[in-house]
Amino acid sequence: MDTASTARSREALVDDLIGTVIISCQAGPESPLNEPRIIAALAASAELGGAAGFRVDTPENIRAVRQVSAKPILGINKVYRGGSDVFITPTLADALAIVEAGADVVAIDGTVRPRPGGETFADIVTALHARGVPVMADIATPEDAEAAAAAGADIVATTLAGYTAETEWLSKDEPAWELLAAIRDLPVPVFVEGRIWTREHAVLALDRGASSVIIGSAVTVPQFITQRFVAALESRTAEVAR
Ligand SMILES: CC(=O)N[C@H](C=O)[C@@H](O)[C@H](O)[C@H](O)COP(=O)(O)O
Numbered sequence: 001m002d003t004a005s006t007a008r009s010r011e012a013l014v015d016d017l018i019g020t021v022i023i024s025c026q027a028g029p030e031s032p033l034n035e036p037r038i039i040a041a042l043a044a045s046a047e048l049g050g051a052a053g054f055r056v057d058t059p060e061n062i063r064a065v066r067q068v069s070a071k072p073i074l075g076i077n078k079v080y081r082g083g084s085d086v087f088i089t090p091t092l093a094d095a096l097a098i099v100e101a102g103a104d105v106v107a108i109d110g111t112v113r114p115r116p117g118g119e120t121f122a123d124i125v126t127a128l129h130a131r132g133v134p135v136m137a138d139i140a141t142p143e144d145a146e147a148a149a150a151a152g153a154d155i156v157a158t159t160l161a162g163y164t165a166e167t168e169w170l171s172k173d174e175p176a177w178e179l180l181a182a183i184r185d186l187p188v189p190v191f192v193e194g195r196i197w198t199r200e201h202a203v204l205a206l207d208r209g210a211s212s213v214i215i216g217s218a219v220t221v222p223q224f225i226t227q228r229f230v231a232a233l234e235s236r237t238a239e240v241a242r
Helices: 004-015 036-048 057-067 093-102 121-130 142-149 175-183 199-207 221-239
Strands: 020-026 053-057 073-076 103-108 135-139 155-159 190-193 214-215
Touching: 004 121, 020 036, 036 057, 057 073, 057 121, 073 093, 093 103, 093 121, 093 135, 103 121, 121 135, 121 199, 135 142, 142 175, 155 199, 175 190, 199 214
Parallel strands: 020 053, 020 214, 053 073, 073 103, 103 135, 135 155, 155 190, 190 214
Antiparallel strands: none
C-alpha cells in the first residue's frame, strides 16, 4: 500500500535530485571498465566532481557503488527477457533485484511498448510505490511521457528518445530537444538524459524546462569520447584532401 508517508519520502528523494547533475556510470559488455570495482571508482570520481547521484546498471554494480557513496543511486537492470523490445528494467522482478541491491530510485522503460510477461508499467509502479521507491520512466515520445506520468511515474526522462524504432531518426549528437519542449509542462519532473555532450547542452536543458540532467558517455565512457575526437580528425582530414 502506498501510504502518505511513503509518498512523502518518495517526494523528498526526488526533490534532492532537482537542479543537479547525475552521472550515469555504465560500461558495455565489451568495455574493459565493465567491472563493479571500476564502476564504483567512476562513481566516486564523479562524486568528487560534485555529482548529486548516479545511474547504475545491474545489482552487482549498484552494490559496489553503495560501498563507496551514500549519494542516491538511480538503478536500472538492463536485460532482454524475450518477446519484447523493452530492455531497461523490463519486469517487476528485475526492479526488485535492484531495490534489494540498494537502488534509491528505480528507472524502468516507460514506453507504451508491450512488456515481457504481460506486465504493465502501472503494475510495476504500484508495486514499487508500495515499497516507498520512486520510479523514473525512461521514455521516447510525448505519448510515452503522458502515459507514464498518468500511471504514477515520479520522474520522466528522455533516455529512450533515439533508441526506439519510432525515434531512431533523431540526431545522435544532440539531446532530444523537441521531446523536451513537448513534455516540459508535465506535472512530474522531466530529466534530460541521452546525448548531453557539452556543458552548453546541460545548461540549455535546464533553461528549456528540464528539472535535472543525467550525463553518461561524455563523462564515463572514454571509448565514445575518443571515438568523437577520432571522427572529428578523420572528417577534417577528408575535407582537406578534397
Ligand atoms: C538507450 C540506452 O540504453 N541508454 C542507456 C541507459 O541507461 C545508457 O546506455 C546511456 O549511456 C545513458 O542513458 C546516458 O546517456 P548518454 O550516454 O548519451 O549520456
